[in-house]
Amino acid sequence: xxxxxxxxxxxxxxxxxxxxxxxxxxxxxxxxxxxxxxxxxxxxxxxxxxxxxxxxxxxxxxxxxxxxxxxxxxxxxxxx
Numbered sequence: 880x881x882x883x884x885x886x887x888x889x890x891x892x893x894x895x896x897x898x899x900x901x902x903x904x905x906x907x908x909x910x911x912x913x914x915x916x917x918x919x920x921x922x923x924x925x926x927x928x929x930x931x932x933x934x935x936x937x938x939x940x941x942x943x944x945x946x947x948x949x950x951x952x953x954x955x956x957x958x959x
């Protein structure tokens with residue numbers, strides 16, 4: 880059984896997001912989720928550096944799209 884992190888997040892899910900989309904910049908994700916995504920971090924910060932520190936709102940948006948398979952498409956579209 881997978882162990883939840885101290886904040887209740889399952890690290891395997893966060894790890895899957897980081898492995899596949901970890902090099903995506905916070906600035907790109909803000910184009911998708913709005914200016915408040917990963918508040919306090921510069922646009923040039925890779926997702927892998929902030930993933931485990933995201934607030935619940937930012938993380939739930941990211942997880943929802945990752946779990947439904949839409950995250951990659953949204954990132955591709957926002958990167959253009």
